[in-house]
Amino acid sequence: MGKKVLLNKRLRCIGAWLLSLFLMLPLCIPMYANAASTLMGTRATAADVVEATSTNKKGIQGVEFWTDSSDTEFKNSVNHVYMNLELTSIINTDGTGTPYVYNGKTYYFNYENYVKIFEWRIRELRAAGKIITAEVLMGWTDNPQLQKLIYPGGRESGHFYYALNVQDAEAVETLNATFHYLADVFGQSDCFIQNWILGNEVTAPQHYNYCGTYDANTNIDIAVKSFDLLYNAIQDNSPYAKVYVCPTHNWYDNLVGTGIPTKTFIDGFAARETGKNWNIAYHAYPRQMDKTMWSKDAAADLSHDITSNFVCAANLEVLTDYIKNTYGSSHRIILSEQGFDAGSLGQEAQAASLAYLYYAAARNDMVDAMIYVQYKDNLGATGAGLYQGLVNADGTGRQAYNVFKYMDTPYAASVVNPYMRYITPNANGTPITSWSDDIIWKAASTNATMTSAQLYIPDNQTGPCIQMAMSATASSETDLEYRWLVYDQSTGVWSVVSGWQLNQNILNWYPQKQGAYLVQGEVRVAGNPGSVLTAATGYQYGTTTTVPTLSSVGVYLWQYENGLIEGGAVVNDGVDTSQLSYRWLVYDVKNNQWIQASDWSGDYGIHYRPSSSGDYLVYCEVKDNAGHTVNTTVGVNYRHAIKAICQMPDPNGNGYLIGIQSFDNPGYYYEMQILDCNLYVQGKDAWIYTTGKCGTQDTTLWTIWQPVPGYYWTLFNLYDASGNLVDQQCYGFTNAE
Structure with missing residues (x-):
C-alpha cells in the first residue's frame, strides 16, 4: 500500500510537470540542470591550487602589465593577478542574457558581453602560470531591479561601492544564483579563480560598502550574511578556492566615526563564522599617502602594540600574529591592495616603500600574496592627486618598476638594496641596513621627564x-x-x-x-x-533611566538547506546587546525530540546541522545580565540531503552522464530513474531505466545512459542505510539528437 501511494504521488507530480513542460519547451531549454552541477569544462581540483612560498607572493592589480608591456621578463616576474567583477555588469534583468537555473528558477547573466571577456583573459593568464584573485563588487546603478540588490538603507547614489541586500528573500536568491554561476564559470581548471574577495574595504562603509549606517553590529551582520552567500556558492561549485573578507588598514581607529576598527570587525566577524574557513584580504596602505611609513608624522599612529591605530608594512606582524594566535594559521591573509605615491613621496621613497612591504610579506608565513595597486597611472588615481603606478601614464618606467621586477631575484642586491638608504626611521637620520629592520620612527633617548x-x-x-x-x-x-x-x-x-x-x-x-x-x-x-x-x-x-529593557525577540532564518539551519536573533530596539546571552534549541517533529543546538553564549546566531530531512521547530531564548528572559519559536521545513545533481552529454560521446551527490554518506543508497514522457502520455509503462539502489564509497554516484530522441524526466533518490527515502529531486530534459 505504501509503495502504491508513493507511486500515485509521483505520477500526479509527473502529470503536472509534463503539462508545464510541453507549454514551456518551445520557449527555452534551461542551460543548467542545477546550480551545483555544471555543464562546463574540467573542474578545478586540489592540483590547480598554487600554494604560497616565500618566492611566489608578488602580484599586481589589473591586466595592463600583460596587455600594454613588451617586457617579457617583467610579465614573467608577476605571480598574482587581481581583477574586479562588477555585479551590475554581470546580472541581466531583461531576459536576453545567458540562462542559468538555480533552485528551479531561471536567471540571466551577461556572458557574451562581459563574463566571457574575463574567462578568455583568465585562461590566458592561467596558461602562463598566474594565480588569479577576483573581487566581487556592487556599484551604483540606475536600474531599479539591480538597486534591489543594494542594502535597503544604502540606496542613494554618490558612494563608490555598496553593501548587499541580505534582508529580502528575492535579493538573496538572486545573489545566490549569481555567486553559484560565477563559481561555476571560474571553477574550471583552465579558468580557475583561486581567491575570491567579497566587497571592498567593508570597514569603511561611508565610501566602499555603504549601507546607510556606521553602526558596527549592523555592518558586521551584513558582512557575515554576504560572506556566507559567496562562501556557500564556492563550496558548492569551486571548493578548492578560498574566500576573503576585505578590511582597511585602520586597525584600532574608527576613521573619525565613519568606520569600524578592523580589529573590532574581525573579532565580531570571527565570532559569527566559527565553522567557516574565512580569510583576510588586507589593504596595507601607509597611514597617510603623503607621508612615508618611517616619518615622524606616521609614528603618531603606528606601533608594534596590539593597540596600534593603523597596521601597514611597518608593523604587519600586529595583524598576522593576532590572526595566527587568536584564530589559527588556517585563516590566510593576502595583501590585496596597496600602493605608494611617487608624487608626494618621490620616486626613491616609493620604490623603498614597495620593497619594504614586499619583503615583510615574503618572510611572513601568514601572508600568501602582496598585490600592488596598479601597473600604470590612471585618471581615477591621478585625478585624486595620486601617482602610484610603477610606470607613468605614457608607459615610461619609474624607479619602482625595476624594484618590483627584481626584488625577488638574484639581482635584488644590486637593484633593490641601494634603496635602504632612503629609509631613516629615527631622529638622527640613520638609514636601515636590512629589509627586516624596524622602520617606525623613534625619538632619540633623553633624560627629560x-x-x-x-x-x-x-x-x-x-x-x-x-x-x-x-x-x-x-x-x-x-x-x-x-x-x-x-x-x-x-x-x-x-x-x-x-x-x-x-x-x-x-x-x-x-x-x-x-x-x-x-x-x-x-x-x-x-x-x-x-x-x-x-x-x-x-x-x-547619556542617561541610564531611558535605556530600554529586554522585552521581545524575533528569529530570522536565512539558511535552511545545504546541510545547515542558520539564522539569528533580533531583540527590541535600544537594548544593550553586548550584555545578552542566547540559547538555541531545535525540536525534531518526526522523532519528538528536543536538541540543544548551543548553550548560553554571546553568539546570537544558530548554526545547526540536521541529521536528516524533516520538520523542525527552532527555539531561541535570550537573557540579559539582570536575569530577564524572552523567547520565541519558528518552524522550518528542512528537506535537502542531496547536495547536487548533474545531467549532461558524456564528453566521451557515450550518451548522457548523470550523477547525484549528497552532503555526506552515512551508508546512503543512491538511485536514478528515468521516465519516458512520450510513453507516459500514451498510457504505457514509462519507467525505462533505473540504476537500482546503489551504495558508493564516497558521496557521489554516476551512471551513463544512451537515450533516443525524446522528452525525459529523471528522478534522483537518496535513501538512508535502512532503505528509507530521505530526499528526492527531479529534472526534465530533452534529447534532440
Missing part, C-alpha cells in the same frame, strides 16, 4: 563623539606621546581606546553604549618610556 598632566572633558557633549584633551609639561622642550584608557563601571573592564600616539593630545572617543565610565589619559616623553604621568576623571555618557 614629565612635570605635570591634566585631563579635560568639556561638558554638555551629546555624542556620538565625546572629545577630550590632555595638557602636559615636561622638564624640557620635547616630543610627547599619549595613550587613552576607559573603565566601564557596568562591566568592570578597562579598555585601551587609543594606543601611544606621538603629539596627539586630543581624543575623539565614541562610546558604544550609555553608562558610567572612568576615563584615564597617560602621557610620557618620547625617548623616555618610563616617564609616565596619568590623569583620570569620571564621566557619565
Whole structure:
C-alpha cells in the first residue's frame, strides 16, 4: 500500500510537470540542470591550487602589465593577478542574457558581453602560470531591479561601492544564483579563480560598502550574511578556492566615526563564522599617502602594540600574529591592495616603500600574496592627486618598476638594496641596513621627564563623539606621546581606546553604549618610556533611566538547506546587546525530540546541522545580565540531503552522464530513474531505466545512459542505510539528437 501511494504521488507530480513542460519547451531549454552541477569544462581540483612560498607572493592589480608591456621578463616576474567583477555588469534583468537555473528558477547573466571577456583573459593568464584573485563588487546603478540588490538603507547614489541586500528573500536568491554561476564559470581548471574577495574595504562603509549606517553590529551582520552567500556558492561549485573578507588598514581607529576598527570587525566577524574557513584580504596602505611609513608624522599612529591605530608594512606582524594566535594559521591573509605615491613621496621613497612591504610579506608565513595597486597611472588615481603606478601614464618606467621586477631575484642586491638608504626611521637620520629592520620612527633617548598632566572633558557633549584633551609639561622642550584608557563601571573592564600616539593630545572617543565610565589619559616623553604621568576623571555618557529593557525577540532564518539551519536573533530596539546571552534549541517533529543546538553564549546566531530531512521547530531564548528572559519559536521545513545533481552529454560521446551527490554518506543508497514522457502520455509503462539502489564509497554516484530522441524526466533518490527515502529531486530534459 505504501509503495502504491508513493507511486500515485509521483505520477500526479509527473502529470503536472509534463503539462508545464510541453507549454514551456518551445520557449527555452534551461542551460543548467542545477546550480551545483555544471555543464562546463574540467573542474578545478586540489592540483590547480598554487600554494604560497616565500618566492611566489608578488602580484599586481589589473591586466595592463600583460596587455600594454613588451617586457617579457617583467610579465614573467608577476605571480598574482587581481581583477574586479562588477555585479551590475554581470546580472541581466531583461531576459536576453545567458540562462542559468538555480533552485528551479531561471536567471540571466551577461556572458557574451562581459563574463566571457574575463574567462578568455583568465585562461590566458592561467596558461602562463598566474594565480588569479577576483573581487566581487556592487556599484551604483540606475536600474531599479539591480538597486534591489543594494542594502535597503544604502540606496542613494554618490558612494563608490555598496553593501548587499541580505534582508529580502528575492535579493538573496538572486545573489545566490549569481555567486553559484560565477563559481561555476571560474571553477574550471583552465579558468580557475583561486581567491575570491567579497566587497571592498567593508570597514569603511561611508565610501566602499555603504549601507546607510556606521553602526558596527549592523555592518558586521551584513558582512557575515554576504560572506556566507559567496562562501556557500564556492563550496558548492569551486571548493578548492578560498574566500576573503576585505578590511582597511585602520586597525584600532574608527576613521573619525565613519568606520569600524578592523580589529573590532574581525573579532565580531570571527565570532559569527566559527565553522567557516574565512580569510583576510588586507589593504596595507601607509597611514597617510603623503607621508612615508618611517616619518615622524606616521609614528603618531603606528606601533608594534596590539593597540596600534593603523597596521601597514611597518608593523604587519600586529595583524598576522593576532590572526595566527587568536584564530589559527588556517585563516590566510593576502595583501590585496596597496600602493605608494611617487608624487608626494618621490620616486626613491616609493620604490623603498614597495620593497619594504614586499619583503615583510615574503618572510611572513601568514601572508600568501602582496598585490600592488596598479601597473600604470590612471585618471581615477591621478585625478585624486595620486601617482602610484610603477610606470607613468605614457608607459615610461619609474624607479619602482625595476624594484618590483627584481626584488625577488638574484639581482635584488644590486637593484633593490641601494634603496635602504632612503629609509631613516629615527631622529638622527640613520638609514636601515636590512629589509627586516624596524622602520617606525623613534625619538632619540633623553633624560627629560614629565612635570605635570591634566585631563579635560568639556561638558554638555551629546555624542556620538565625546572629545577630550590632555595638557602636559615636561622638564624640557620635547616630543610627547599619549595613550587613552576607559573603565566601564557596568562591566568592570578597562579598555585601551587609543594606543601611544606621538603629539596627539586630543581624543575623539565614541562610546558604544550609555553608562558610567572612568576615563584615564597617560602621557610620557618620547625617548623616555618610563616617564609616565596619568590623569583620570569620571564621566557619565547619556542617561541610564531611558535605556530600554529586554522585552521581545524575533528569529530570522536565512539558511535552511545545504546541510545547515542558520539564522539569528533580533531583540527590541535600544537594548544593550553586548550584555545578552542566547540559547538555541531545535525540536525534531518526526522523532519528538528536543536538541540543544548551543548553550548560553554571546553568539546570537544558530548554526545547526540536521541529521536528516524533516520538520523542525527552532527555539531561541535570550537573557540579559539582570536575569530577564524572552523567547520565541519558528518552524522550518528542512528537506535537502542531496547536495547536487548533474545531467549532461558524456564528453566521451557515450550518451548522457548523470550523477547525484549528497552532503555526506552515512551508508546512503543512491538511485536514478528515468521516465519516458512520450510513453507516459500514451498510457504505457514509462519507467525505462533505473540504476537500482546503489551504495558508493564516497558521496557521489554516476551512471551513463544512451537515450533516443525524446522528452525525459529523471528522478534522483537518496535513501538512508535502512532503505528509507530521505530526499528526492527531479529534472526534465530533452534529447534532440
